[in-house]
Amino acid sequence: MHSLTKTISAFALLIMTATTHAETVQIAVAANFTAPMKELAVAFEAETGHRVEAAFGSSGKFYAQIKNGAPFAMLLAADAATPAKLDEEGLAAPGTRFTYAIGSLVLWSADPKRVTDGAKVLSRNDFRKLAIANPTLAPYGAAAVEVMQALGLEQMLEPKLVKGDNIAQTYQFVSTGNAELGFVALSQVAKNGQIREGSGWIVPAELYTPIRQDAVTLKSGADNPAAQAFADYLKGEKAHTIIEAYGYRF
Amino acid sequence: MGFSDADLQAIGLTLRLASLTTVLLLLIGTPIAWWLARTPSHWKGPVGAVVALPLVLPPTVLGFYLLVAMGPNGPLGQVTQALGIGLLPFTFWGLVIASVFYSMPFVVQPIQNAIEALGDRPLEVAATLRAGPWDRFFTVVVPLARPGFLTAAILGFAHTVGEFGVVLMIGGNIPGETRLVSVQIYDHVEAMDYAQAHWLAGSMVLFAFLVLLALYTLNPTQRRF
Numbered sequence: 001m002h003s004l005t006k007t008i009s010a011f012a013l014l015i016m017t018a019t020t021h022a023e024t025v026q027i028a029v030a031a032n033f034t035a036p037m038k039e040l041a042v043a044f045e046a047e048t049g050h051r052v053e054a055a056f057g058s059s060g061k062f063y064a065q066i067k068n069g070a071p072f073a074m075l076l077a078a079d080a081a082t083p084a085k086l087d088e089e090g091l092a093a094p095g096t097r098f099t100y101a102i103g104s105l106v107l108w109s110a111d112p113k114r115v116t117d118g119a120k121v122l123s124r125n126d127f128r129k130l131a132i133a134n135p136t137l138a139p140y141g142a143a144a145v146e147v148m149q150a151l152g153l154e155q156m157l158e159p160k161l162v163k164g165d166n167i168a169q170t171y172q173f174v175s176t177g178n179a180e181l182g183f184v185a186l187s188q189v190a191k192n193g194q195i196r197e198g199s200g201w202i203v204p205a206e207l208y209t210p211i212r213q214d215a216v217t218l219k220s221g222a223d224n225p226a227a228q229a230f231a232d233y234l235k236g237e238k239a240h241t242i243i244e245a246y247g248y249r250f
Numbered sequence: 251m252g253f254s255d256a257d258l259q260a261i262g263l264t265l266r267l268a269s270l271t272t273v274l275l276l277l278i279g280t281p282i283a284w285w286l287a288r289t290p291s292h293w294k295g296p297v298g299a300v301v302a303l304p305l306v307l308p309p310t311v312l313g314f315y316l317l318v319a320m321g322p323n324g325p326l327g328q329v330t331q332a333l334g335i336g337l338l339p340f341t342f343w344g345l346v347i348a349s350v351f352y353s354m355p356f357v358v359q360p361i362q363n364a365i366e367a368l369g370d371r372p373l374e375v376a377a378t379l380r381a382g383p384w385d386r387f388f389t390v391v392v393p394l395a396r397p398g399f400l401t402a403a404i405l406g407f408a409h410t411v412g413e414f415g416v417v418l419m420i421g422g423n424i425p426g427e428t429r430l431v432s433v434q435i436y437d438h439v440e441a442m443d444y445a446q447a448h449w450l451a452g453s454m455v456l457f458a459f460l461v462l463l464a465l466y467t468l469n470p471t472q473r474r475f
Contacts, residue, residue: 060440162422
């Protein structure tokens with residue numbers, strides 16, 4: 001019994017010392033930002049000793065969860081509207097909203113030979129399905145609709161559309177070849193400014209409203225030093241280099 | 251408020267999918283259940299386990315493998331393309347096939363249990379009265395195992411109505427084709443349209459309750475599946 005008490009106290013001491021040095025921050029992250037976030041988390045943890053626990057999903061789902069008491073300290077949304085809404089409803093720490101990245105849209109195919117001449121692949125009409133993210137839910141989906149309208153191809157493409165619940169699922173439809181083409185986030189298919197695999201057309205920015213992705217610290221994270229540190233880190237040059245490599249702008 | 255046209259369309263589609271799946275499953279599941287109930291083969295274990303897999307696997311696993319298998323490079327996709335049907339993901343028939351896999355144990359197991367409970371005796375008696383195998387099946391097994399078939403049909407139907415993860419992964423959210431009630435509810439919630447979500451979600455709770463109530467009232471002796 002005595003040795004058990006000792007062991008428990010030793011563990012308690014260990015845990016206490018660990019927590020005094022470093023905090024853990026739970027962050028809800030938009031699905032399109034998955035790849036850069038993983039890299040940012042590693043770099044941030046190495047630099048500060050804090051720990052990051054990231055959950056990836058859609059902004060709409062995170063909104064519902066946060067509203068119902070989810071313990072996230074921060075939200076890195078896929079849009080500007082969700083953080084604004086949380087702010088208005090008093091669920092965010094005031095004055096903590098900022099744009100951490102501006103997303104880029106790419107028309108992408110898993111087939112390396114398909115997208116070779118930009119938007120012409122759409123009007124050629126030699127494909128079965130075009131995947132987009134659900135435009136009422138995902139900003140990348142709304143941007144894709146704007147692009148199709150700007151190109152005057154909306155009506156022609158409408159019967160070929162399949163909609164992913166979020167941008168990650170949209171990517172899955174295209175990468176498995178079930179949809180030959182899809183509008184996805186450049187961050188999903190690019191590394192160091194280059195498209196990693198398949199073929200793609202980076203949609204010119206003037207064809208759609210900029211996809212401004214905002215971050216916000218939530219009420220529950222207002223006193224968490226790790227949340228503050230991560231917000232600062234996101235604004236810094238090191239983070240920007242990583243984020244830019246995935247095709248985001250500022 | 252009430253249901254929107256899109257909601258009604260989703261409800262109609264869901265009922266169509268569930269009915270079709272139930273009919274197909276009774277046709278496919280009955281011989282499987284019969285075989286599982288009566289075979290002395292050592293394949294009984296493995297086959298039973300494969301049928302029961304959807305009970306245990308997360309729908310995402312099933313959905314993911316179906317997406318890959320039905321895709322242009324997958325085995326099922328190769329077959330459907332060779333037959334000139336094209337690819338199955340994002341189509342109503344793709345969902346039907348997925349639902350048959352997904353709801354299989356809910357149909358096979360009640361029928362199997364009912365046939366096992368009958369034992370050999372009624373069939374032997376029927377055989378001594380010169381009833382042929384088909385005759386024995388339709389005039390002896392089906393009436394005696396009726397509670398099992400009823401449970402199978404109700405559970406198969408209800409479970410297909412409740413399908414979500416698989417549909418999300420292979421459906422592509424096409425109105426009138428693959429946008430089922432469960433997906434429609436999810437979209438309402440995601441779009442923060444909670445009032446509309448409550449209408450559909452509340453109806454689903456009511457539906458599920460009524461189905462189970464019907465099951466327990468009509469079939470008080472066989473509650474388990």
